[in-house]
Amino acid sequence: MSNTGYPRTVFWLVWAVALLPLLGASLAYFSGWRPAEHITQGELYPPGVTLSDLQLGDPALTAEGSWRLILLVGDKCGDECHRWQALLPNLHASLGKDRDRLLWQQVENNQQGVGLLLADPQGFMVTRYSLSLPPQSIIKDLKRLLRISKVG
Numbered sequence: 331m332s333n334t335g336y337p338r339t340v341f342w343l344v345w346a347v348a349l350l351p352l353l354g355a356s357l358a359y360f361s362g363w364r365p366a367e368h369i370t371q372g373e374l375y376p377p378g379v380t381l382s383d384l385q386l387g388d389p390a391l392t393a394e395g396s397w398r399l400i401l402l403v404g405d406k407c408g409d410e411c412h413r414w415q416a417l418l419p420n421l422h423a424s425l426g427k428d429r430d431r432l433l434w435q436q437v438e439n440n441q442q443g444v445g446l447l448l449a450d451p452q453g454f455m456v457t458r459y460s461l462s463l464p465p466q467s468i469i470k471d472l473k474r475l476l477r478i479s480k481v482g
Contacts, residue, residue, distance in 0.1 A: 371467040372448070372457035379455040384447075386439050397432045397476070400447040404440040410461040411444050417465050424469055428476040448472075451481045 386400070401418055403411050418434050425432060446459035446468065456475075459468055 370457055371463055371471050372446075372459040374457055375455035377454075381449050381453045381455065384442060384455070386437050386442065395451055397451055397479075398447075398449045399432055399434040399472070400449065401434070401436045402439050402442050402445050402447060403436055404438060404442075404444060406440075407444060414446070414461050421465055421469055421472075425472060425476065428473070431476055432472065448475075450479075 381398075386402075399418070399422075401411075401414055403415070415436065418436070422429055422432065422434050444461055446461065447455065448457040448459070449455050457471070
């Protein structure tokens with residue numbers, strides 16, 4: 331009986347164990363597959379978009395130092411918009427000890443539509459939230475973000 335086949339089998343098993351996860355991850359990445367559960371409830375901005383790029387018309391928005399949650403209102407401000415105008419102070423207060431790290435303000439702008447925008451302390455855009463989302467999902471996002479963030 332010869333043992334020449336045994337080391338060769340072990341060699342290929344080691345390679346298969348190492349390459350199968352890499353092959354599976356590459357296939358998932360290049361096919362565009364994403365897990366069903368998203369971490370954020372909002373729509374992420376592409377990297378590099380800043381508040382000044384959006385040209386919202388308020389010079390106070392470009393100040394750096396704190397996270398900013400901006401409620402965009404305009405001519406098409408309906409019931410959801412008015413609801414969020416009332417909810418924002420409570421949402422801010424619900425952040426607890428992290429509320430000092432987040433500034434919120436309302437900006438009138440008809441070019442960008444209505445929605446909630448989140449910008450980081452350096453002025454880069456992070457997320458845009460639809461006003462149809464429940465406040466609990468946005469609070470959950472903000473708490474998670476402020477917990478893991480070291481800036482602002």
